[in-house]
Every structure is written in structure tokens, then in C-alpha cells.
Amino acid sequence: MTLEDSRVWIFVGLWLLLAVLESFASAGGRQSPRSLRWRRHLGLAGLYVLMLRIIAPGGAVVGALWADENHAGLLQQVQWPAWAGWALSLLVLDLAIYWQHRIFHLRPLWWLHAVHHSDNEFDLSTGIRFHPFEILLSLIWKICVVVALGAPAEVVLLYEIILSSMALFTHADVRLPESVDRPLRRLIVTPNMHRIHHSTRQYET
Numbered sequence: 001m002t003l004e005d006s007r008v009w010i011f012v013g014l015w016l017l018l019a020v021l022e023s024f025a026s027a028g029g030r031q032s033p034r035s036l037r038w039r040r041h042l043g044l045a046g047l048y049v050l051m052l053r054i055i056a057p058g059g060a061v062v063g064a065l066w067a068d069e070n071h072a073g074l075l076q077q078v079q080w081p082a083w084a085g086w087a088l089s090l091l092v093l094d095l096a097i098y099w100q101h102r103i104f105h106l107r108p109l110w111w112l113h114a115v116h117h118s119d120n121e122f123d124l125s126t127g128i129r130f131h132p133f134e135i136l137l138s139l140i141w142k143i144c145v146v147v148a149l150g151a152p153a154e155v156v157l158l159y160e161i162i163l164s165s166m167a168l169f170t171h172a173d174v175r176l177p178e179s180v181d182r183p184l185r186r187l188i189v190t191p192n193m194h195r196i197h198h199s200t201r202q203y204e205t
Contacts, residue, residue, distance in 0.1 A: 007161045014165055018124045018172045027175035027195070031121055041125040048132035057137065063143035064153035073150020089151035093159045096145045100138060111169060112137070122198055127171035170194040 022034075052059060067073045075085050104113040115131040146156055170189045185193045 007157065007164070010161055011164055011168070015124065015169055018168055018174065022173045024124060025175055026173050027122075027191070031077075034123070034125075037121065037123065037125050041129045044130070044132075045128040046137070047134040048130065051132055052135065052139060055136070056143075059139055060142040060146050060156050061153050063146040064151050065157045067147045067150045068153065071150075073148055075152075076150035086151060086155050089149060089155040090159055092149055093142070093145065093151065093156070097138075097163065098139065100141055104134065109137075117198060119198075120173060121173075122195055123173035124168045124171055127167040127169075179205075 023056075027141065029047065046079050058065075067076060075089070080088070103109060112131040112134040115134070116126070116129055119126045119129055142156075145151075170191055171194065172191045174191050176184070176190060176192055181192045184190050
């Protein structure tokens, strides 16, 4: 099994696991049938996945392969230990996505990101509810960062797995015990923490 195959199976497995947890440890507030929400959001996700398959098959990984073949990017110019290159790549990619998210909360990009925040409910399917053009702009940004950095393709694919997994987890309608959530949110964004970001009170978002 390749890392790309693993990406798909990890996504499917995590979706099913979180769906079970939502059934037994929901934070509450569900108003519409889950099946209806899933159909809508999976349909939207299918649309932008198809768009990316046509426009940029392989996504940011192709950018990493191009950088490697053409010796482009910072990491291609300096002799780094493999572990240092991996660590730096993961750090830079995460910072790039963090600032991308901050910028998408500013106009005019907010008009695209508002599709994500206009969900009246909060569950794991919210994690795939995005405007197709936001997904496209995000991919272009990631490719630019990957090429400028010269990040290894394996690291880029690993980061994509982490990013999509965290998108599902942080939006899951799961109420973690405070004893678990408090120490965990010092390391990662938890559903309890991210739910505030989706608040209808603007100052909380």
C-alpha cells in the first residue's frame, strides 16, 4: 500500500470512527438529519475533488516532485540532514496554512470562506464544507510554498494526511471530557476549542 492509498483509507477510517463517536458522545444541538447534511457536504466535496483532479492531478505533491527534479527550493540548495528537512517542511507548511486561514477571514477572501462558517450546525462533515474556489486557492498557495521550500514529496503527502485528518477531528460533534480536552488543546485544536471559532458571535471567531 502506498502513502497515497493510506491517505484515502485513513480519511475513510477516521470519518467512520468519528461518526460513531458523534452518535454516542455528541456535544448536542443537532437539528437536521445527519444523512441529509452528509449528502450535501459530500456532494460539495465531490465537486471540488473532481475540479482538482482535472486542474491539478496530484496536487501539491506534484509541486514537490517538480522541485526535486529541478533542484528548486531552499532545501535543495543546502545539505540538510533528512530529519531536519522533514521537520522544517512540516513546520513551514503548518505555518503557511495557519496564515492562509487568517487571511481567508479577511475580505474579499472571506466571501469564499463564509461557505464554511455559514453551516448552522457543527459536525465532522463541516470539515469538508468549503467553497471550491477556496480549495483551489489553497492548493495554489501550498504549491507555491512547497516549491519555494523544496519540500520532499513524502513530507507533503504526510502533511496532507495530517491536515485532512485534523479537519475532520476539529469539527467533530464530540464532547471530550474536560480532563482530556484541557491538556490536549495545548498541543492541537480540539472540537471543544474550535466550536468557539464557529460561534455566531463575531468577536469569538
